């Protein structure tokens with residue numbers, strides 16, 4: 001994209017990225033508010049994936065059960081942005097930790113319709129940073145602001161490494177559940193501890209957003225190695241309007257659950 005200086009300034013101004021726009025940037029990029037701001041909308045729905053060769057979540061080894069989704073299940077989640085670090089998930093199956101150090105965590109997402117009926121054979125795609133705050137595929141220093149202007153101009157950031165940890169896609173089982181083995185995410189610039197997700201039904205991406213983890217659990221986890229390394233960045237403890245994963249213990253397993261309610 002070749003822009004004259006005037007075109008560049010006009011575009012940056014329209015995006016609210018010049019002059020007295022620091023508050024807008026802070027509000028909209030730093031994890032506050034799920035569905036506000038031009039910068040966020042610029043990330044939404046930019047990338048499509050074929051989702052071919054996506055494995056079905058294995059119901060026979062599943063740790064979570066439909067009852068784990070709790071009495072507050074089936075809450076609507078506002079469709080939101082995918083952020084700069086989305087890439088199409090590799091076909092890894094259930095284990096997406098790929099030898100990353102950290103607190104083992106099972107993330108179970110259940111896709112349901114507006115009447116809370118589970119949807120089998122939907123595709124759930126999740127991505128999160130590792131314990132050190134890095135996203136697979138990206139070398140950006142997690143303690144520094146991502147190159148937002150580049151991300152906004154091109155819709156996302158192009159991966160610059162070959163790593164693919166903590167990303168995955170699975171088809172939901174007969175109970176509408178997709179269950180991943182991963183590690184508890186760390187944190188990066190401006191964001192609370194969170195996991196991103198997309199839900200696809202019949203090849204259509206019907207929901208994109210992210211969910212946070214409870215501060216009670218975050219406090220426990222970030223004080224353990226390898227999360228407790230010295231960082232120049234202070235963790236963002238604001239929850240910012242996104243939903244919160246339910247967390248429960250099943251034997252030796254820590255399980256995070258969330259219902260993804262899709263239209264229809």
Ligand SMILES: [Fe+2]
Pocket residue numbers: 083085191194196
């Ligand atoms: Fe993120």
